[in-house]
Amino acid sequence: MNEFNYEIVKNPEIFHENRMPAHSDHVAYKSLSEMTTGKTSYRLSLDGVWHFHYSRNVKDAPEGFWKNEYDTTDWDRINVPAHIQMEGYDKPQYVNVQYPWDGSEDIRPGEIPERFNPVADYVKLFTLPKDFKGEKICISFQGVESGFALWLNGKYIGYSEDSFDPSEFDLTDSLVKGENKLAVRVFKWTSSSWCEDQDFFRFSGIFRSVFLFAVPKVHVSDITIETGLSDDYKTASIEIKAATTGSGTMELGLFYKGEKILEGKIPLSASGLTTGKCDFEKVYLWSAETPNLYELYLTITDSRGVVCEVIKQNVGLRRFEMKNGLMLLNGKRIVFKGVNRHEFSHRNGRVPDREELIQDIVTMKRHNINAIRTSHYPDDSAIYELCDIYGLYMIAENNLETHGTWEPFERGVETEDFIVPKDKPEWKAMMLDRIDSIYHRNKNHPAILIWSIGNEAFGGEVPYAMSRRFKEHDNTRLVHYEGLFHDRRYNDTSDMESQMYPPVSAIKEFLKKEKKKPFICCEYTHAMGNSCGGMHYYTDLTDTEPRYQGGFIWDYIDQSILKKDRYGNYFEAYGGDFYDRPNDSNFSGNGIAYGDRTPSPKMQEVKFNYQNISVEFDKNKFKVINKNLFVNTSEFDARLQLLANGKEIYSKAIECDVKPLTSKAFTIPGEVTLAIRDYETGYNLTSGALEFVLIVSFTLKESTLWAEKGHEVAFGQTVLKKMVKPYKCSDKLTVIRGKNNIGVRGDEFSALFSVMAPGLLSYVYCGREMIEKAPAPNFWRAPNDNDTGSKMQQRYAQWKIASMYPCITGKPDSEMWFAKVTEGKNSVKIDYRYYLPTMPASECSVTYEVFGDGTIETTMKYDAVKGLPDMPEFGMIFKFNADYDHLTWYGLGEQETYEDRKRGGKIGIYSNKVADNMAKYLVPQECGNKCDVRWARVTDFKGRGIEFTGDNISFSALPYTPHELENAMHDYELPQVHYTVVRCALQQMGIAGDDSWGARPHPEYRLPEGKKLTFTFRFKGI
Template sequence: MWLYAIPTVHLEDISVKTLFAGDDFTHSTLEVALQVEGKGAARLTLRRSELEVFSEKIALNGGSALFSHAVENPYLWSAEDPTLYELEIELLDDAGHLVEVTGQKVGFRKFELKTNRMLLNGKRIVFKGANRHEFSSITGRAVGVHTHEELLRDIITMKQNNINAIRTSHYQNQDALYDLCDEYGLYLIAENNLESHGTWDIHQAGIRGIEGVLPNDKPEWKAVLSDRMNSTYQRDKNHPAVLIWSLGNESFGGETLLQMAEMVRRFDDTRLVHYEGVVNDPRFLETTDIESHMYSTVKDIKEYLAQGDKRPYIECEYSHAMGNSNGALHKYTELADQKDCGYQGGFIWDYIDQSIWKKDRYGKWFQAYGGDFGERPTDYNFSGNGIAYGGDRAPSPKMQEVKFCYQNIAVSIDNSGFEVWNKNLFTSTDAFDCVALLHRDGKLYQQQELTNIDVAPEERSSFPLPFMVPALPGEYAVTISFRLKEDTSWAKKGHEVAFGQGVIAVVRSIPSKKVTPFTVTHGTHNIGVRGENFDVLFSDLNGGLTSYRYAGKEMIQEIPRPNFWRAPTDNDCGNNMGGVRGQWKLASLYATAKGIGKEIPSVHGGTILQNPTCEVETDSVVVTYLYNLQTSPAAECSLQYRVFGDGRIQTTLHYDPVEGLAAMPEFGVLFKIDADYDTVEWYGNGPAETYWDRQHGAKLGIYQNKVADNMAQYLVPQECGAKTAVRWAKVVDRKGRGLLFTADAAKPMFFSALPYTPHEMESAKHPYELPPVHYTVIRAIGEQMGVGGDDSWGANVHPEYIPDVTKPVEFTFTFRGI
């Protein structure tokens, strides 16, 4: 029971629409429907930034009143420029006394379906979205006192990373979200609170009949679901950010859902209706205005579009971000960017890891997931699928790729110039500062502000390079960066909104022909090489490089080994990578140089196996080991060390294909050094981790971090921290001593420096299960398969991002002490 008092004239409800005739956006009509109690008058005043647009008084006689007023040349609302007007409604009683004042934000915008495309203010829109659950690692699904702060951080982080849309999965979010989306500029699919997933998937599986599916056509569900949909509409109808009403999530189909759609269409002809579930139950396709799918591949989308251009297509869930994921995201965004393509974007699943703070048995806080509270059955970490971490809501390394793929300005660069493609619908590039940077070998060489980069929305223009390449030896990369001109509510001046980068020249230096002297000592079971400030020891008993001392200090803790394995990612587990490629884990653990080698005559007659072989050349010593990889069918590899007198060791790993073996997850060499070497610096892609299929958002440069920082905060320890396109990397202690790794000039390498081996990470289900840190584990890698991410329950990494072992594979790099 409620007891409340209202004035003699009271505003019970308001509905606001901004109407446009045809494609003319210079003339608009503001339509306001009032529902009032009592008689009197209303004064409606529209302002923009304190400037009055109009003020008009109308009579009220109780019940409903419809007000409309022309607005000329309105500033249009969009995510690019979320201009809001303030509508003030003052209610006066019969005596003319002011008794009530209500404010309503108004955004002038037109969203429509035209020629099978979704248009915003006359332009084809692309949703660069994320799904968002109401979730906090402190209070779970309960909205707490801290929630507004967390919500605001989400909105700001999204804006800073070019996310332009949210789907409120799978229910209404708190009121403040919609206000913030209006203010900051984020498009919304406002989803109704409905999901009955568990009642229809068992029907789809053939376990139960359709009689168990809810709501289907069951009459007892129609009233309650119509009420829910009506409540969704009535609460959020005046938010310009809401472009689409969603009936719910994964609830099959049927007449009930169709009636919900027809009801909201009667209420609102300024938005579209979305419902993905008709994919599984196509009896009433007219339930939705939009073709919506989940986790279809780009290939699937193209095949659907080729069947006909019936209605716009979105992926309401795609690029499943579980653990180390979001590989090949660029394929989706490249498709959506095609001019007039029927695919109009999608919503990453999802925004934040759904994890909860909990203490382990020793009182240390960690991020807990399913099963950590003793509940069974459970999906374990399956809800750890955010592009932001659950604990502090900070962007995960995956966000780097999202920001780039979602950016609204694309730049392509070659040695003749650069092209700017402005993907914005309403904003010219001159709204941003444009800065050109020339780097030589990763270091800033020149910088110039460009003042003539004015590309109209949806247009492309080409420009000459502002730099001349010097004659100095080095690799020259140009970056074109677009940055905010002024502070905004979501970022400071100078925040980068988009960039493009390209290597425009490589000026080679003449290599030195100096030969540094060295000595070679052959023992019974060892080969020693001594040179300038170093000595190395090779063992035929232990099968490898057993010692490398530089400046009198031992640099390696274990014999380097060929490595073909990475700690499986969540996506790897979902597609049974371990079952398919598990022999490569065995090879990494148990490859042996014993019982294999080159046959040479024995002094006793017959032959013996020589392993390693040693060849002394003019400038170096070449020691080569053969390894039996312990696979079935049997396979071998060779690991060759070419030792120079100055302490450099050029290392080459070689593998010849064997029919019947699956492709390897990784092809490289693993080193273990002391954990005192805890800082890594590299010239390659960064600053966040990158992978073969997730490196578009990286910049080529010189970066530094702690080895421990490369352990991403994924809920389950897994492959993380890798760097692609690495020219050189060094791992050093606090005094700057350590090892320098250099890629072959013709091919950059993948590089990893972590506190743990892949096998230690694979054995832990929580970070607290990892052992105390004793080593820094370095992996110099020729190729590592991508991380995938089309989904996390079976989708494989795209074949072009898997090492090709149908032909010989070889990887060369050099390391030395520093």
């Protein structure tokens, strides 16, 4: 056997030596009883502690460490599987498009860094158990980043690149009795690293499991299971193609929920390809809605009838096809309600455990997500099986991204020759090999509907050849690729049009011109930080444009890593926090789930926009629209709920039988009208509002794998009736006009207003001072990540200045402005004019009208000035003592809502702690807002505090001001909590989300520019 030649690491045409062919991910057991344990004696795990040595580059790496006489006793120890960067060697580096060596070494595609290119050397000593025997003993590395050489007992075994597909080698001829020395040299960057420029942390090492496997004399090395369905879906077929060695028999049994569907025996073929096909009539279709799985058992016996292998494979019956420009699943037009998902754990990097995988899938199912795109590489095999079982569609993506080669070309700083793989023959074999690997390992998973050749790798002959290779392998699935958007020469590379972050208008325009292909957004609604505003424009389009068949949110989980700050407290770290240079900062924080896998507030909106049942109201009727492809609404419990000012006064289960992909109108029961009438009769409405809200809700009838009985899957709501009477108060009050201040007193309160200083100086209720600082006009919010990307700070900077430095003493070097006092019969008004230091200068006014019960009605007005832009927010800001740390509100909840992200908010009364409104976005930013608030109370633990009321106000209660949030790049940089900061606003502009590098909130979700603004609300001690 040849020795390892380091030069192949730099050669894109040599990407493996002596590696075994790829095969299906089935598991073989020695017996049926062994299968029930879930552990096969044909495998011997090598996971655990290995000897380890780290070097900055290959020149510094120990020579000959693989030899038996080389003693590694004094080496470090490392866990396998793990990234070396998560074990204290090298450091995590997050970059998006740019290559991690950019600016450090000047290299061209195919070349590798030499000065800094960490080398990880591993040694594992093992002794084979006596009962671990086979015709061959092989080793499987499920994932090594990015290339490695392998030795056993001093003999060179082989080499492999491709970080995310298994690499397997035959060790048989190099094994010895007793102790064996396995040595592995891992290179962080190889020539193939140019094709692994995904948007993620850059790691290296043996990061997936390693195991030995024994191959019996009679053996199945690969299985291909193909199913067929008649056009009426009443009969089915199953065809098995098995790569076999030895002579004997393959017995098969197909079961559904314990019932035997068919059985048979097939003699093993001497040709090495054993095939068999059977038809059957008991058809239970697989889909995300009904993930019905058959169990196929294959028992392999030798010529004497001795069982050699038992294999179990889940089988899903489904037909996925393109017909008349539509993607159809089992004959129905499918809509992907998907997410892109990086394989990531904030504890272990790209090494999540099974519990974390299940948590992801359960969370997705609970929030109506029906599809995953494995961005942008094959995941560990377990996720595919779990998607089969739980019911999630998959775009299975190949390990390819070369964004950093063509982006410089499009910017004009590189030539077209810099792009790979494009049309370059030297990259073709590597790319086709990766297609073979992903296909063969994952081909038997019904969850996979679409193969993807990769991500953001431009177009060309090589991507087209990759697409054709998928077609050669598989005629039951479609092929996806977005990169041809940049190079249309091979437009048939993708079966569907796929684009990233197009405006809805662009999708409509494309589909007007292109009549053959359906359209999906392989990435959309960029969920960086506080985002996903306007997502509904995309999901609504699936209802009106048949050939727009959904999309995949970017992305599912924040790629953040737990790290300790200088005081020993863990925080979620991102690019740059590891002194990694270059880096792309917090651009890794795009998840609708936080790094700890809990849902972020964005998930509430995703759940609503993705729900498969919607409700529309019209006068005394409501229409239920069932968007499920296969499930009747009768499979769920349906209930009407009537709220009066947020409190339930009526509830009733209803029969709701709406067939899939149909709708039905229902009349609102007369009991609802009676309940409203009865409540009105007993309710003495003297002032304020009485509002009746009707909610139609659908919940699980029975518990499932992913949620308990009663879990809500969909809802609709409407305000049925609302009565409003103006606020009135006849309580007496006393006004004291001082030289510098105006005092107002009632039986339970006193207020003090300055004549020349900014506004309300004191508000004492029941003997307690309520405010820490005079309320002030506010026009600013802490920029979210989308704001930063769209240069909001530069566009609106003067509104920040206006919020920080409003002045009631008049314009500089001009007349003084004084508070104006107007006494009425039962109230007194104090008017202030604020000079705002904008360009051009502007003004706003604030009027406080004080009533005898302590209520202060506040009216804020702004007359637009020509030449000034719209503003981020229009409202007032208050500071209270931090002891007022409880929030209760009647409005949309229970998560934060914004003008362009409030569909998922349900009307009701909600409570939390003020600190709970600090969303855990990677960078502190605007968060915690509540839309359509009727009233809100900020109180201490005894329930004492202050109540705000108004007409659908925008309300926020946080421990920090917008400026404090804006000044921090991490949570630990925020100051100690001293206040509860309340912002009560007419409106805050939307948070946007079409992308995070330029897209602003849609105009309809911005405050009107050039128009007069008026905002009125009341507050009162309680």
